[in-house]
Amino acid sequence: MTARYCSLPRQPAPAYAPGLAAERLGALVGGRRVWVNGTVLHYCFFDGDTDGSVIAVPGTGRTRWVSWGGAKEQQDVVRECFEEWRGLGTGLAFTEVRDRSEAELRIGFQHGDGSWSAVGRDALRAGVHDRTMNFGWDLTAPGERATALHQIGHALGMLHEHQSPDAGIHWDDEAVYAELAGPPNHWSRARTYHNVLRKIGPDEVNGPVWDPRSIMQFAFPPGLILEPEQYRGGVHPPGTLSTADKGFVLRWYPPADPPRTPALVPFRSVPLGLGPGEQADFRIDPPETRAYTVSVFGDGDTVVVLFEERDGEPRFLAGHDDGGTPSNATLAARLVKGRRYYVRVRLYSSWGPGETAVMCW
Known part of the structure; x- marks a missing residue:
């Protein structure tokens, strides 16, 4: 008897700008x-x-x-x-x-x-x-x-x-x-x-x-x-x-090491130094409660996701995928003093001569 098989639903193909390398x-x-x-x-x-x-x-x-x-x-x-x-x-x-x-x-x-x-x-x-x-x-x-x-x-x-x-x-x-x-x-x-x-x-x-x-x-x-x-x-x-x-x-999805996650300090740019498919993780401990912006800079395609730690678990707050576009991923969110947040940046690829970096302000 033939086995029962998984039937994946069709998904629309992603639309990327023409002429990408x-x-x-x-x-x-x-x-x-x-x-x-x-x-x-x-x-x-x-x-x-x-x-x-x-x-x-x-x-x-x-x-x-x-x-x-x-x-x-x-x-x-x-x-x-x-x-x-x-x-x-x-x-x-x-x-x-x-x-x-x-x-x-x-x-x-x-x-x-x-x-x-x-x-x-x-x-x-x-x-x-x-x-x-x-x-x-x-x-x-x-x-x-x-x-x-x-x-x-x-x-x-x-x-x-x-x-x-x-x-x-x-x-x-x-x-x-x-x-x-x-x-x-x-x-x-x-x-x-x-x-x-x-x-x-x-x-x-x-x-x-x-x-x-x-x-x-x-x-x-x-x-x-x-x-x-x-x-x-x-x-x-x-x-x-x-x-x-x-x-x-x-x-x-290699094993994560949250205690060693470096801090992302407001108004201080951090070079990413990532290769294709690699990821950098940062923590944010807001010095005050207000609206913050997190953005990547440089000629690269990235996914940026912001999490808030709740009961010891990171919970999704916002995300932006700039893959295939000329713009950089940018997030805006209200962060609360006394809470901890995580920014995770995954690089698809770098396509320009400069370094990619991340900053919050």
Whole structure:
């Protein structure tokens, strides 16, 4: 029987100004979906009694209400998988909250709607009453824990491993379309192409080589892959986090060291000295309560995010991504004396002759 597969929703391609240098564009494409390191991702589960959607009943002209809630046993699988990713020692943290307005990740369990997730920061595009992740089948069934690990991988910014151009897979296209058109997936040709046959760009890959053991790799039965020859009998990933999966999250989200975070003092510019994909973190201890501005200077593409420490946890206040534009990221916020704030700056790439720097005032 064919496995049930993750069906990523389509997202509009980012619109960058024409004429960007290839190196600069590649850095933007590769880094746009990942979070700044040190982020606490808050997740919540939709309530089964009040949250759901109205769907059409095929062939009847009627509609019915479908719950987005999941039983505790289903939620517990997702909680355990968040803990497994967190246990790698990354600079990200996960916290469950009940208030959906405080959650970057909002999780539903609508059966029949497939399993999917927004990829990385694409979750921020969803409305506060919308799902950013869904589980469409029983996660407690044998082997289905991998589904939760897989969707969290997407939430961290990972894409499907079998779509890497480095895989060198030569598909029997019509066999793939036929396989996915049948049960239990019932996919259209467009959905199959988007999630299986389409190659992602070389700047979007999870790692430098194809990893058939990745949690982001689909299991495929025999008869779909023509080349490489050793995979004509199918691909059978173990459903666990591979060494390369762990490498991805530790590369983008290395362990953070908050006590050593340097201070960003008002009216004092600090050179960043970052390479592509690198990040600098600063703390702000406001000397007075007032409106402050935080800005990056120089010819570079950056993401800048401001957090306020609450109960020992950094909470998002403001963010600006200037990638692909001629302007620099600038934030404005009211900071309160006696509270601590964190500024995190991630560089896509530098495209000018000068140094990049950050300052608050």
